[in-house]
Amino acid sequence: MQTTDVVVIGAGFAGLTAARELTAKGRSVTLLEARDRIAGRTWVEPGLGRNLELGGTWVHWVQPHVWAELTRYGIGVVTGPEFEKAYWWADGQRREGPAEQVLELLDEPNQRLLAQARELIPLPYQPLANPAVKGVDHQSVAESIDALGLPEEQRQLLRTFWSLNFNGRIQDAALTQALRWCSAASGDWKLMFEACATYKVEGGTVALAEAMLADAGAQLELNAVVQQVRQDGDGVVVTTADGRSWAARAVVATLPLNALDTVEFSPALSEGKQAAAARGQAGRGAKLWIKVKGRLERLVAFGAEDWPLNFVQSEYFDEDSTTLVAFGPDGTQVDVEDAAAAQAILERLLPGVEVLEVAGHAWVQDGFAKSTWPMHYTGYLSMSLGELQRPEDRVFLAGSDYANGWGGFIDGAIESGFTAARAVEARLS
Ligand SMILES: Cc1cc2nc3c(=O)[nH]c(=O)nc-3n(C[C@H](O)[C@H](O)[C@H](O)COP(=O)(O)OP(=O)(O)OC[C@H]3O[C@@H](n4cnc5c(N)ncnc54)[C@H](O)[C@@H]3O)c2cc1C
Structure with a gap:
């Protein structure tokens, strides 16, 4: 020994x-x-012609511990694309508009959903500092969204948005977790969203x-x-x-x-x-990299909440192909080697898209993780x-x-x- x-x-x-x-x-x-x-649960692997982050990827300066480490070792960040186009699915139909439009649709509902973030969690690093937070800890994200009484398009979009953030199903997902994230981003949900998917580690x-x-x-x-x-x-x-x-x-x-x-x-x-x-934990979803033919626009797309992949954004642009990153709420529903399955889901949001290759890791089936984030x-x-x-x-x-x-x-x-x-x-x- x-x-x-x-x-x-x-x-x-x-x-x-x-x-x-x-x-x-x-x-x-x-x-x-x-x-x-x-x-x-972070893993850089060669795939689709570049090094891909199969797990944890994005960091932000509002995250003090990781940012201090980047400073300590002199490591920079790479900024992701600024989106110009959005697609979203509502009432069985595909909608499209400028990227700002989808943010506008999400803005007021998110502000209402997260209105109590700073009050209930005034100190994010002491999440129970205000004992009142315990009083809402039984509430799920799904029921909290439904209680907002939103028009159907916004309700569905908001549910997909939070399914994306939880990388899982939101029926039992804690509202307090959403409040914690928002509070850590000083109560600003747009900053919170930026922190989740904008800056990658160099x-x-x-x-x-x-x-x-x-x-x-x-x-x-x-x-x-x-x-x-x-x-x-x-x-x-x-x-x-x-x-x-x-x-x-x-x-x-x-x-x-x-x-x-x-x-x-x-x-x-x-x-x-x-x-x-x-x-x-509720984070039992999937992350999939998808290489498609042609140079697509800088897009984000929200599918229906229960699709195996319900969010996609374009991340890398090459001369004759684009690499997208997609997420879904249930890792058991996504085969990270099945390009045809990705094609079938994707073409509902992006008709005519041609999937060339996919790459990912089955985190939920991986016995040393059994979860994503x-x-x-x-x-x-x-x-x-x-x-x-x-x-x-x-x-x-x-x-x-x-x-x-x-x-x-x-x-x-x-x-x-x-x-x-x-x-x-x-x-x-
Ligand atoms: C798909 C995906 C996307 C994500 N996106 C982001 C993101 O964009 N930004 C972000 O900040 N975070 C993201 N995360 C979350 C982030 O990656 C994790 O929260 C973080 O890396 C977890 O670190 P950890 O040390 O707590 O756990 P882990 O990284 O899981 O480390 C635990 C270690 O224990 C080892 N282990 C397990 N069992 C045993 C055993 N029996 N014996 C010995 N060793 C064992 C594992 O192999 C592992 O190396 C993502 C995660 C995933 C999976």
Whole structure:
């Protein structure tokens, strides 16, 4: 058995942050990563003739943790296209107009939906600072939208918009999660939307992950699938599927909530943590890159809420092709290798479009993720978040799933990695 001060499980952004911060404090850290690569739910892979971000992609300066990391390593951002054209689907028909028109249709309903964001969540990094937020935590995004009494076109568009943001179905999606995002963007939903899909990391998210790893001085073990975390009063033993073990004084486990039950904890995690893991997160959708023939306009398109792909935007323009990025609410309904299926969905919004190739990763079927970006179900904020953040003696959970501010984003993963590292250091010293 090998020994180390701290085992960090998972080399995504939370794990990389925790590992770096703890080694900076002089702790020896072993970073156990199940995959053959670092960066977790971000993944830059060659495809469709360029490097594609298969997972987390966009960052923004309103996300303070990720922005500070970009500054620290001198990494810039690449600005996405400014959209000129919009298509949307309402009442079984395709509509089209200038991009501003779709924003206008979304503006007033979003302002009403999110009107209480700053009041209920005045401090995004202390999401429960106003206890009144608990009073609305049972409300779903779907019912909250329907309660606005909107004309049908706007109701359908708003439901698709929020299905996009949750990368999942919105029937049980928490309104409070929408309020948190909006509050973190200072109550401005357009800024919130800009933060979600405008600025990409120069050189790809992997450039940032690699810079953080290089700074960490941790012992990285790839292909190390943790199976068991066993603690007693003196320490913790972490065992991988291939039978290797590490004895440590503390463990930071950055497993996505939807994959938390793939590791056996002994003693078992609290009932509250287990219940949260059993329910999981709502972000169970799909992201698909689609290369189409010809040079299309700079477009965004919203489909019907329940289409396998219900949002698409053009992202890269080449001489005789355009690469689009699309999202859908249910990852089990999208085959990331099936160009014909993408064609069938897309041509409803963009008649005449010719799909050449597609690329993506089946995150929901990937046992080390089982989710895309972690979006909360109703009740998560008031009942689960605090409990998941509470350490189990020497075992600390960290990750975007457990963040306070931009939960669901790379920023949240980094925030949570910092918090866990601080708590571990306090526990050990
Ligand atoms: C399709 C998609 C699009 C997204 N878009 C954006 C975006 O545009 N902007 C943004 O900010 N965020 C986005 N996100 C979310 C963002 O990528 C994540 O919130 C963030 O990367 C999560 O980091 P993490 O460290 O918390 O978790 P992860 O990155 O999931 O890291 C956890 C690590 O633990 C490892 N692991 C799991 N099980 C085990 C085990 N048993 N043993 C050892 N290791 C294990 C995993 O392999 C993984 O490397 C997106 C995510 C996806 C999937």
